[in-house]
Amino acid sequence: MIAPVQVRQSRPEVLDRVLAVEDLDAYYGGKAALKGVSMEIYKNLVTAIIGPSGCGKSTYIRCLNRMNDLVPGFRQTGTVRYHGQDITGSDVDPVAVRRHIGMVFQRPNPFPKSIYDNVAWGLKVLGMRNDLDARVERALTQAALWDEVKDRLKASALSLSGGQQQRLCIARAIAVEPDVVLMDEPASALDPIATAAIEQLMHDLKQDYSFVIVTHNMQQAARVADMTAFFSISRGDEGERWGELVEYDTTEKIFTAPADKRTEDYVTGRFG
């Protein structure tokens, strides 16, 4: 018996939609990982995706910039509209999609280059060569890393601490001026101080970007997100499991007055 999915959206009317996902199913090698996800993501907000392990959170945000194209055996149905244009078709160039929708990953993955080149390389390759130094400085400043690295820009990025590396990855992602920044559990490998720094910079930067952050830390979602989506695992008759969107609403609503019993159980810690 599958409980009916209840998605309430008490969104403020003034907001622009950046992404509109409709009836998204995702499969790995024929096995469903996500079914029937529909949700809209709004401009200049931080949208958090929460839910238990295996509920398809990461799969979901990787659908938003075609990162799953790289996974052998992956298939998806449904539409993902970016400013009204469907970006899921094979006629859409995933390179162009990712140019507008950037991503920061769970584990910091700086290039084995200098700190400066980590930020500058993308700019150079994408033809944003004018004012290179200024662009690098601005990105590093926005990522709250400039003061720590300004005297050693030529040092290897691999010499930085984990938290600094992750902020460098954020600087690298925002330097190329994307519209949306997807973050797949960006703080899961970091200590609380580094986590706080990243949460702060999301808060400061959301006037320029739209963030979607996957986290399994509910406090983090409550702290940084304007909107929160709760994903959960559904089980079929033959024991198959897939993720689905249970509830999507303002963060306040999700954490104080969730409409769905499963959301309530999860946010109050009674899950599982």
Added chain:
Amino acid sequence: MSSMHGITRADMQAVHLPRRRAVNRVMEVLATLTALLAVAILVIVVWSVAKRGAGALDLNLVTKNPVPFAFGPVEQGLANAFAGSLVLVGLATLMALPTGILIALYLTEYAPRAVRAGVSLVLDVLNGIPAIVIGIFVFGLVVVGRGQSGYAGAFALACLMLPLVTRSTMEVLLLVPGALREASLALGVTRWRTTLSIVLPQTIGGVLTGTVLAVARVAGETAPLLFTSSIVGQQTEWSPAHALQSIPVAIFELSESPDPADHARAWAAALVLLLFILLTSLAARWLATRGRRRLSTSR
């Protein structure tokens, strides 16, 4: 120790401990001896070649051309063979290296899994084809009707190098963490640019290792050159448009000569070849460890 883990002294005696210990000891000694045998074979080969070749090893060997039918002592050497081997192996590397890297890039970065497995198998089979068969193949393909040439010889050697270069390049490409590729692609950078600027620079050490090993392997190949680049004069020849003498073929021919001085030169050339292969193998080893260290710090 009577009741630890519930095992009593009586239990241990019941399972023939002395006999099992003896078998263990025998197998250990046997395994050690076979390992020593491998080392011994190398030492004996190097020693016997060095003993016989060192006498004829002088500067003339690499600077003077051979003088056929020489009566009495004449200063002569195998300069034409050294020059020829240099050109042949160099040209073969120029053919096999870019091709091998591109094949490896296609297989690891672009090809579907099934294609990668299939082509890898083909490469392994190609690697196992006897060198003489490659020689006949190139003879039939290139030499018949056109005659022997350095190009034909180099092409035959390149056929032998290709699977070695490709496989070793693939191995290091697969070691490059996927997270690095994702980092670049997520910026909106194309696949090819990612491969060229982010993935490939990580693999230089491994590619060099494979190349050096392949060079060492084909530098000593005789069979593929017999059909493709062996009908040669005694003069030093640099142009691959003509058939080129090479060290292995020269050794083979000198070994059939009735003149003991020719035998001595053959041993000396063999010694040079052996030293070259030993040195390049050590260099490959050094490059490999360096390359691996670079990869492991980039996680």
